[in-house]
Amino acid sequence: MTETAAEVSRGKGGRSMAHSPVKIAIERVSKDFTTRKATTHALQDIDLQVRSGELVSLIGRSGCGKTTLLRIMAGLVPPSSGNVVVGGKQLWNGPAVETSVIRQLGVVFQDPNLFPWFDVVDNIALPLKLRGVGKSERRRRATELAELVGLGGFGGSYPRELSGGMRQRVAIARALSCDPELLLMDEPFGALDALTRERMNLELQRIALATEATVVFVTHDISEAVFLGDRVVQLTPRPGRIEDISEVSFARPRDIDVQTTAEFGAIVRHLRHALEGEM
Numbered sequence: 001m002t003e004t005a006a007e008v009s010r011g012k013g014g015r016s017m018a019h020s021p022v023k024i025a026i027e028r029v030s031k032d033f034t035t036r037k038a039t040t041h042a043l044q045d046i047d048l049q050v051r052s053g054e055l056v057s058l059i060g061r062s063g064c065g066k067t068t069l070l071r072i073m074a075g076l077v078p079p080s081s082g083n084v085v086v087g088g089k090q091l092w093n094g095p096a097v098e099t100s101v102i103r104q105l106g107v108v109f110q111d112p113n114l115f116p117w118f119d120v121v122d123n124i125a126l127p128l129k130l131r132g133v134g135k136s137e138r139r140r141r142a143t144e145l146a147e148l149v150g151l152g153g154f155g156g157s158y159p160r161e162l163s164g165g166m167r168q169r170v171a172i173a174r175a176l177s178c179d180p181e182l183l184l185m186d187e188p189f190g191a192l193d194a195l196t197r198e199r200m201n202l203e204l205q206r207i208a209l210a211t212e213a214t215v216v217f218v219t220h221d222i223s224e225a226v227f228l229g230d231r232v233v234q235l236t237p238r239p240g241r242i243e244d245i246s247e248v249s250f251a252r253p254r255d256i257d258v259q260t261t262a263e264f265g266a267i268v269r270h271l272r273h274a275l276e277g278e279m
Contacts, residue, residue, distance in 0.1 A: 020052045021051065022050070022051055023052045023053075023087065023182055024050045024073065024087075025050075025085040026047060026048040026069070026072075026073065026082070026084055027047060027082050027083050027084070027085060028045050029046040029047075029081070030043050030045055030046070030239075031065070031068055031077070031079050031080050042238060042239060042240060043069055043072075043239055043240045044239035044240065044241050046082070046240070046241065046242060047242070048242065050214060050216060052181075053214060054215075054230045054231070055205075055215040055216075055230050056216050056229055056232075057217045057219060057225035057226070057229035057231070057232045057233065058218045058219070058225075058233050058235065059219060059225045059233070059234050059235070059275070060234055060235035060237070060243075063238055064235040064236060064237050064238060065238060066235060067186055067218060069235070070184050070185075070186050070216065070218050071186075072084060073091075074105055075091055075101070075102045076107075086105070087101070089101050105182050105184060106184070107175055107186075108172055108175045108183070108186070108188045109171070109186050109187075109188065110186060110187045111191075112159075112167040112171035113171065114159040114170055114171065115159075116159050119155065119156050119157060119158050120146055120154050120155050120170055121139055121142045121143055121146060121156070122139075123159070123170050123174055124142035124145050124146060124170060124174045125139055126177075127178050128177050141177060142173070142177065145177060148173065148176070149169040149176075150169060151169055151173070163196070164193075165199065165200055168188055168189065168192065168200060169200075169203070172188070176211060180213060181213065182213065182214045182215075182216070183208070183213045183216075184215075184216050185216070186218045187218055188200075190219070190220070197224070201227055205252060205253050205254060209252060217229065222271050223268055225271070226246075226271070230247075230248060230249070231245055231246065231247055231248065232248060233245050234271060234274060244271075246267055248267060
């Protein structure tokens with residue numbers, strides 16, 4: 001980024017992550033998708049470290065590999081080369097994932113993927129059930145998480161009875177049910193209306209601070225990326241490579257009014273111009 005934008009992005013009263021331990025390291029990760037007709041180079045030599053307690057936003061044009069990178073980090077898609085290290089342990093062992101590492105991760109997608117025949121508490125508690133946690137304990141934990149994400153009193157409701165924002169809160173609570181140290185989010189608010197999305201941005205900050213989770217957040221929305229992120233990582237068009245990393249050092253928790261400041265506007269303009277320059 002330019003010197004002016006870099007100076008602006010440091011802000012006032014921001015927190016420094018420079019001395020926090022590295023929670024996840026992406027080490028020279030590349031990914032190719034091969035069919036009988038062609039090979040698509042999705043990612044090339046991605047190197048990135050995310051520190052404990054940090055919230056990092058990933059942005060880039062459609063098809064740049066943001067979701068692919070997040071899925072590699074989540075243990076859902078193996079890299080063609082390179083590796084992901086979580087808490088000092090390698091996530092990938094060839095095409096297989098290390099179970100002990102996966103247990104440190106929580107994942108939230110754009111679609112909440114709730115089971116319609118489960119109520120809110122049972123949807124949140126599902127990962128605990130799959131791990132063999134007893135019914136009373138998992139329902140206690142799920143009820144606690146429902147309160148955390150602002151769904152107190154809705155534990156017995158079913159997905160069809162909830163708004164889009166409420167369903168996404170259930171998905172976030174479910175991802176938090178096993179106390180993940182790293183929360184990976186793939187455009188979780190992309191399908192929500194503007195006001196609900198704004199509210200969820202505020203809620204995510206509150207939840208991240210309360211749980212002390214490290215968060216990697218994929219979005220197409222530049223303002224959302226800057227509002228949420230301690231850093232914003234921009235990927236190039238395919239094959240995705242890291243083009244730019246912008247520091248965003250506004251103090252947390254941030255309120256909506258930070259978006260009206262000159263400092264915020266300067267970072268957004270810098271990123272928008274960088275993306276426009278790729279056309």
